[in-house]
Amino acid sequence: MADEASLLAKWVFDTLSGDGTIAGVVVSRIYDGAAPQNPTYPYIVFTIIPLTDDQTLGARMWANFLLDVKVVSQGRSFATHSATVSRTDVLLHDKKEVSITGGKIKYSYRDMPIHFPEKASTGVDYTHQGNSFRVGVAAT
């Protein structure tokens, strides 16, 4: 049974956590889907959004996803983590036929940037900045 979403999650986690620039900012705080309660900032959270599979003559070719990857930080400055966001773009954008354990990243490219402030009910300001990617994953 193929589980392309888990393959994608592992690729994102391994790619980001294995990069010195990213690790220098968020250490190991890279979360799949949701950050833990009372997290340390900044952190990276990614969200995998399943789309329709690509198929040919009834055979599945690969699974398509939207992938949101964002840096969440306290404060109001977007400039502080701009370089980190750019680095995630370098690591995940414009990738084709990347072999991973259990499958292949068929393609990955940026679809749009993500950039918005949040004022929590506690009065604390947060910034959310990152990118949304389109990714195709084939399981072997």
Add this chain to the structure above:
Amino acid sequence: VSKYVEVKFNLLPGLEKQLDREIPLAVSKTAFFVELGAESRGRRRTGAMRAGWYRVTSKESNYDQAVDAGLGMNPDAEVVGPVPTPSDNLTAYVSNAFGHTFYNEFGTSAMPADPMARPAAEEQREPFKKRIFVALTTLGK
């Protein structure tokens, strides 16, 4: 060899009218299904967000109904203004009348993202192409 072409039938004006009718219809239908798809996703606490989805074309908007329905479920929900009316009949917008929807789509510091609009739009990508294909292949029929 004749130098002249005598036009016996000219179907072009009819085809043009048919296209002007069918393509905007495909756009409008797709917006309807995107709205429906977004509605069917997402968290439900008060239901305002789910009721708040609406669509706008150059001819119609159900923004007011969405606001009324959402406020009926949560009178305190923050209403945001309607998106602009498209200037042509080949464009449709699907949006939500309540401000917290954006934060559900992309997540907050305290809440994971729960995307609704984008998967709903993606789900209609192929059906939209099929609607356009049908409109083109049934021209003149």
